[in-house]
Amino acid sequence: MLAGSLVLILAFVQVGSSQETSSAAATTTAAPAAAVAQAPEKxxxxxxxxxxxxxxxxxxxxxxxxxxxxxxxxxxxxxxxxxxxxxxxxxxxxxxxxxxxxxxxxxxxxxxxxxxxxxxxxxxxxxxxxxxxxxxxxxxxxxxxxxxxxxxxxxxxxxxxxxxxxxxxxxxxxxxxx
The missing domain is CATH 2.40.128.260 (Type IV secretion system, VirB10/TraB/TrbI)
Known part of the structure; x- marks a missing residue:
């Protein structure tokens, strides 16, 4: 039974970390686009x-x-x-x-x-x-x-x-x- 719970915990950690990575990547790609849009032309x-x-x-x-x-x-x-x-x-x-x-x-x-x-x-x-x-x-x-x-x-x-x-x-x- 201990081995079964350990597998379940590892699976949960992997799913959670992949969601954080994808949301961080989305934030990173969105930020430069917003900065470029706000920079006034000179x-x-x-x-x-x-x-x-x-x-x-x-x-x-x-x-x-x-x-x-x-x-x-x-x-x-x-x-x-x-x-x-x-x-x-x-x-x-x-x-x-x-x-x-x-x-x-x-x-x-x-x-x-x-x-x-x-x-x-x-x-x-x-x-x-x-x-x-x-x-x-x-x-x-x-x-x-x-x-x-x-x-x-x-x-x-x-x-x-x-x-x-x-x-x-x-x-x-x-x-x-x-």
Whole structure:
């Protein structure tokens, strides 16, 4: 009788373990398919792509200091083909690298800004002020002249909404925004 019960127990163990193995295999094969379905497609935003920004704050060479943050806003959606990878209104950031008040004897004020990045979701898109790679990464006081506010003996004044044209500094893979 002992031999008969031992056979029955072994048979039960084999049936139970084969069911666990087949359910584990089903789980293993289903998981990669679900992971692939959830992975968003990414698109390459090319280096040199135009980026239209506007200042989100007033700046003046008389009140700014080296190291002050500079806030900007994306004016138009950034697209790769027809796919939007950064929505208008996204925040961009820079920093004041030099600020000098206007001086005596007609010396003009100076305000230099370095562009850093545009925030697109969890990604930071590095920016620069020239299309070519030879850029030093900063915006000199002379670049402020398109604002029409640089006059001999005056401070550099930049107002909220003043435009700034920038470029993507390097290729970056980005998911589409929803």
């Amino acid at each position: 698109y390459t935003l090319a280096e040199g792509t135009d980026v239209e920004l506007q200042f989100a704050q007033d700046l003046s060479s008389s009140t700014s200091f080296e190291g002050d943050p500079v806030a900007l806003t994306l004016v138009k959606d950034l697209k790769v083909g027809d796919v939007v990878v950064a929505k208008a209104g996204s925040s961009a950031y820079g920093v004041v690298t030099k600020a000098h008040k206007s001086g005596m004897m007609g010396k003009s004020g100076q305000l230099d800004i370095r562009l850093d990045y545009l925030k697109a979701g969890d990604n930071k898109i590095k920016l620069r002020e020239t299309k070519g790679k030879e850029s030093g990464g900063g915006i000199k006081g002379a670049l402020s002249s398109p604002f029409g506010r640089v006059k001999h003996g005056k401070n550099v004044e930049i107002n909220v909404g003043d435009p700034l044209h920038a470029y993507v500094a390097q290729d970056i893979l980005l998911p589409p925004v929803s």
